[in-house]
Amino acid sequence: MQIQTKGDLYDAVIVGSGAGGGMAANILSKAGLSVAVLEAGGFYDPAQEAYRTQLRWPWESPRRGASTHRPFGDFDAAWGGWEIDGEPYTRQEGTRFDWFRSRMLGGRTNHWGRISLRFGPKDFKRKDQDGLGENWPVTYEEIAPYYDRVDKSIGVFGTHEGRENDPDGFFLPPPKPRLHELYVKRGGEKIGIPVIPNRLSILTRPVSSERGVCFYCNQCNRGCQAYADFSAGSCLVQPAMKRGQVDLYTDAMVREVTTDQTGQATGVIFIDKRDREEYLVRGRTVLLGASACESARILLNSRSPEHPDGLANSSGVVGRYLHDSTGADRMAVIPALLNRDRYNEDGVGGAHVYTPWWLDNATLDFPRGYHLEFWGGMSMPAYGFGGGMDTLRRYVRDEFGNLSPAGGYGAGLKRDIRAIYGATVGISGRGESVPQYENYCEIDPERIDQFGIPVLTFNYRWSEHELGQARHMQDTFEEMLTSMGGELVGEKAGADREYGLHAPGRIIHEVGTTRMGNDPATSVLNKFGQAHDCKNLFVVDAGSFVSQADKNPTWTILALSWRTSDYIVEQMKKGEL
Amino acid sequence: MDRREYVKLMLAGSVGAGLFLQSGCTAEDRRESEEILEATGADRGYTAIELERDQKLQEKTFFNRHERATVDQLADWIIPEDDRSPGAVEAGVPDFIDFMMLDMPDMQVPMRGGLMWLDNRSRDLFGAPFAGCTRDQQQEILDRIAWPDRVEPDWEYGMRFFNRMRDLVATGFFTSETGLKDLDYKGNQPNVWDGVPDEVLEKHGLAYDEKTLNESVQPGERGVRAEWTDSGELLRPRMVDNK
Numbered sequence: 065m066q067i068q069t070k071g072d073l074y075d076a077v078i079v080g081s082g083a084g085g086g087m088a089a090n091i092l093s094k095a096g097l098s099v100a101v102l103e104a105g106g107f108y109d110p111a112q113e114a115y116r117t118q119l120r121w122p123w124e125s126p127r128r129g130a131s132t133h134r135p136f137g138d139f140d141a142a143w144g145g146w147e148i149d150g151e152p153y154t155r156q157e158g159t160r161f162d163w164f165r166s167r168m169l170g171g172r173t174n175h176w177g178r179i180s181l182r183f184g185p186k187d188f189k190r191k192d193q194d195g196l197g198e199n200w201p202v203t204y205e206e207i208a209p210y211y212d213r214v215d216k217s218i219g220v221f222g223t224h225e226g227r228e229n230d231p232d233g234f235f236l237p238p239p240k241p242r243l244h245e246l247y248v249k250r251g252g253e254k255i256g257i258p259v260i261p262n263r264l265s266i267l268t269r270p271v272s273s274e275r276g277v278c279f280y281c282n283q284c285n286r287g288c289q290a291y292a293d294f295s296a297g298s299c300l301v302q303p304a305m306k307r308g309q310v311d312l313y314t315d316a317m318v319r320e321v322t323t324d325q326t327g328q329a330t331g332v333i334f335i336d337k338r339d340r341e342e343y344l345v346r347g348r349t350v351l352l353g354a355s356a357c358e359s360a361r362i363l364l365n366s367r368s369p370e371h372p373d374g375l376a377n378s379s380g381v382v383g384r385y386l387h388d389s390t391g392a393d394r395m396a397v398i399p400a401l402l403n404r405d406r407y408n409e410d411g412v413g414g415a416h417v418y419t420p421w422w423l424d425n426a427t428l429d430f431p432r433g434y435h436l437e438f439w440g441g442m443s444m445p446a447y448g449f450g451g452g453m454d455t456l457r458r459y460v461r462d463e464f465g466n467l468s469p470a471g472g473y474g475a476g477l478k479r480d481i482r483a484i485y486g487a488t489v490g491i492s493g494r495g496e497s498v499p500q501y502e503n504y505c506e507i508d509p510e511r512i513d514q515f516g517i518p519v520l521t522f523n524y525r526w527s528e529h530e531l532g533q534a535r536h537m538q539d540t541f542e543e544m545l546t547s548m549g550g551e552l553v554g555e556k557a558g559a560d561r562e563y564g565l566h567a568p569g570r571i572i573h574e575v576g577t578t579r580m581g582n583d584p585a586t587s588v589l590n591k592f593g594q595a596h597d598c599k600n601l602f603v604v605d606a607g608s609f610v611s612q613a614d615k616n617p618t619w620t621i622l623a624l625s626w627r628t629s630d631y632i633v634e635q636m637k638k639g640e641l
Numbered sequence: 642m643d644r645r646e647y648v649k650l651m652l653a654g655s656v657g658a659g660l661f662l663q664s665g666c667t668a669e670d671r672r673e674s675e676e677i678l679e680a681t682g683a684d685r686g687y688t689a690i691e692l693e694r695d696q697k698l699q700e701k702t703f704f705n706r707h708e709r710a711t712v713d714q715l716a717d718w719i720i721p722e723d724d725r726s727p728g729a730v731e732a733g734v735p736d737f738i739d740f741m742m743l744d745m746p747d748m749q750v751p752m753r754g755g756l757m758w759l760d761n762r763s764r765d766l767f768g769a770p771f772a773g774c775t776r777d778q779q780q781e782i783l784d785r786i787a788w789p790d791r792v793e794p795d796w797e798y799g800m801r802f803f804n805r806m807r808d809l810v811a812t813g814f815f816t817s818e819t820g821l822k823d824l825d826y827k828g829n830q831p832n833v834w835d836g837v838p839d840e841v842l843e844k845h846g847l848a849y850d851e852k853t854l855n856e857s858v859q860p861g862e863r864g865v866r867a868e869w870t871d872s873g874e875l876l877r878p879r880m881v882d883n884k
Contacts, residue, residue, distance in 0.1 A: 106683075106688070114683045114684050114685075114686075115683055115686055116685075116686050117686035119829060119830070119831075120685075120686065121818070121821070121829065122816035122817075122821070123816065123817055123818055124685070126695055126698070126699060126737075126740050126744070127740065127741060127744050128737065128812065128813070128816040129816070130741070130744070130745075132744050132745055133691060133694070138686075138687075139686065143688060212873075216869070219867070221858070223856050224873070224874075232873060233873060234869045234873045234875075235873070235875060236858070236867055236875065237856060237857055237858035237859070237862070237875065237877075238856065238857055238858065239834050239836075239857060239858055240834070240835065240836035240837070240849060240853060240854075240857045240858075241836075241837075241849075241853070242837065243837045243841065243842075243845065243847070246837070246842075246845075246847045246849075247845075247847075250847070261853075261856070261857075268858040268863065269858065269862060269863055269864075269865060269866065269867045270864070270865075270866045270867065271866065271867055272866075277863050277864065278863075279831035279832065279833070280831070280832050280833060280834040281828070281829060281830070281831065282828065286686075400845065404841075405838075405840075405841050405844070406824075406825040406826070406827055407827055407837075407838055407841065408827040408828045408830070408832055408834075409827075409828065409837075410828035410829070410832070410834070411834045412834070442826065442827075442828070443828070444821075444826060444828055444829050445812075445815050445816050445820070445821065445824065445826065446816060447812055447816060448812055449811075449812055449815050449816060450808075450811030450812045450814065450815040450816075450820075451807075451808035451811060451812050452808065453807060453808075453811060454789050454804040454807065454808075455789075458790075469788055469790060470788065470789045470790050471787050471788050471789045471790075471800075471803075471804070471807065472787050472788060473718050473719045473783060473787050473803075473807065474718065474719070474721055475721055475723045477719065477720070477807070477811070478720050478721070478723060478814075478823075479723075481811055481815060482823070482824060485824055
């Protein structure tokens with residue numbers, strides 16, 4: 065059967081335009097390779113008025129920015145979410161996993177928190193420390209030069225702290241802490257919990273002439289007109305397209321990687337969402353950067369006589385070791401912040417301070433750490449603001465120190481909502497989970513999506529390790545919030561509520577489904593992200609992660625994708641590819 | 642200043658506090674946007690599918706006339722006019738609530754049922770639906786459902802209904818233009834963050850320590866391209882005046 069072909073034979077066909085795919089497109093095209101980028105969603109550019117949600121007011125949305133359709137609200141840049149019409153997935157009974165997808169140029173880098181933490185030396189060798197999971201086949205020292213390059217070219221603010229497992233980098237100057245963040249800092253000092261400047265990929269100074277600097281609107285999640293924060297579409301794919309050598313295919317839903325009789329990749333087949341036709345794009349190499357789970361899905365759906373269990377899956381571990389960061393949260397009201405003075409406190413699109421993991425797991429009853437993120441301040445009201453006064457109002461005091469009653473109505477209620485604005489502070493713990501063979505995604509034998517592509521089914525359970533960590537988080541939250549003078553809101557989450565742990569997938573750090581390793585029997589990729597079973601096939605998303613660290617994954621995706629791209633160029637020069 | 646000029650200035654890092662994106666689009670912007678609109682249907686930050694969905698919702702109304710009259714009265718009971726700002730009705734809150742009922746259909750039954758429950762109770766007590774009661778009678782009913790810590794068991798349906806109504810009215814008011822003005826929200830405009838104002842720090846007994854002051858971004862350097870030493874130390878430009 066004849067299938068329509070699009071474009072020429074490319075040097076590299078890249079699936080996905082997020083952090084991994086975007087970086088590969090940028091580096092490979094710079095090296096002179098011809099590149100095709102396939103994106104399952106539409107074109108998006110926050111600098112163009114038609115797409116702009118930045119600097120809009122809440123009343124410009126009829127639902128005031130509520131999350132009816134976009135999970136983080138109308139103004140958030142993400143097109144997609146945990147549920148997408150026509151693109152279902154399933155969960156095996158008694159297990160949970162919520163799968164977030166952004167169908168758009170730049171993928172999930174359009175609305176991420178811009179938290180850009182390097183993994184540390186210990187993060188690459190966790191098995192050596194606690195005997196759990198597996199070590200990475202690379203060391204921090206091997207990846208560090210790529211972190212350096214990512215820092216300098218994309219930009220991240222931060223400070224030199226000299227911490228053993230939180231390596232410093234090439235930092236831009238951070239913004240000064242906001243008022244509640246000074247309370248957090250002082251609270252932390254009292255109880256020995258470090259609070260240091262955050263490390264966010266937001267330009268407080270320029271790193272190139274193509275991108276502007278931050279103008280402090282607190283809305284990075286809406287996409288930046290000045291490109292002052294990192295998103296892969298604006299900072300990697302579009303600049304590469306301007307230089308030439310890159311063809312972008314949007315609305316291109318990739319179904320499978322095609323292979324020849326020798327088992328080598330020859331290209332990909334995609335469905336154009338607009339005309340619902342199938343097309344083939346041919347490449348000398350194929351790079352998957354579709355997200356850990358989507359890339360696993362494509363591999364598992366790429367069955368052939370040479371690869372009967374799916375491409376690059378002779379080990380049987382494609383889809384296995386799926387893991388997400390852990391997450392739990394708590395909130396307090398700071399009485400000293402009631403009826404605050406008003407000024408523009410927007411700042412950058414995220415917290416100005418954070419707490420890196422500060423304890424030694426060898427002395428604790430759970431194996432992996434977590435970091436703390438802080439929220440609060442006088443940010444722009446959106447849907448939900450002013451709500452919850454049936455419980456929250458009892459934390460409000462008048463000038464004589466008298467507590468208000470819960471609930472109510474009228475002028476007193478109106479006054480108390482004004483009073484509490486900017487007086488709540490919250491902490492989120494985000495931690496490392498232990499990758500498990502038993503936590504996986506695989507192809508659902510019964511379900512297909514609207515493009516006829518078999519869908520994923522998930523099987524994921526938190527283990528005692530994550531529960532122990534979340535229990536510790538809850539204690540930390542209370543200690544920290546109390547230490548800064550806060551009055552805790554709500555009940556502490558106990559064992560019956562899994563210590564407030566969010567469902568797997570909710571932190572949107574899915575990693576591990578095509579992990580790298582030296583042994584082809586227990587890993588999918590080698591240490592350059594190259595498939596053991598198929599040498600012209602690479603994975604450049606977080607599927608390659610052996611373990612997730614108590615950090616956010618983006619900076620490591622970028623560094624690893626750059627390293628893989630360099631390797632491809634080198635191998636092509638040598639005639640190996 | 643047109644938007645294009647403005648974006649250029651943002652790129653150059655020279656936009657200071659006070660400059661604001663209010664001048665609207667240039668002809669070129671409009672043409673560019675129209676092309677995108679035609680090709681993809683996206684506009685105002687919404688995708689074509691989202692625009693179509695919202696347009697359909699906005700063509701409908703949820704409340705009947707009697708329900709709407711009751712919602713209007715409840716809205717002004719919850720957020721009345723005071724010396725600082727108008728009440729919820731003037732701020733357009735009932736229209737917002739009507740839209741939300743269509744937008745989040747799960748809220749329809751509790752809302753509609755709650756309004757009817759309220760009328761039933763009003764008739765039992767005062768022989769008229771809530772909207773037909775006197776202010777004193779209305780207040781008597783509200784006082785039995787508005788204070789969660791002292792609600793009698795038989796009135797808990799009303800408390801739940803009123804909690805929802807309070808949430809909707811409060812959020813509708815404080816996310817309106819009137820509400821943001823009332824809150825004295827100062828943000829959502831380009832500016833240069835240089836920390837908490839000194840007088841505020843003083844009130845809270847706080848100060849930036851030396852380390853923070855030295856390492857934080859200085860407003861005057863924000864247009865200067867970053868360079869580092871080989872060991873990663875950021876080169877700081879010599880500042881004549883940081884303020």
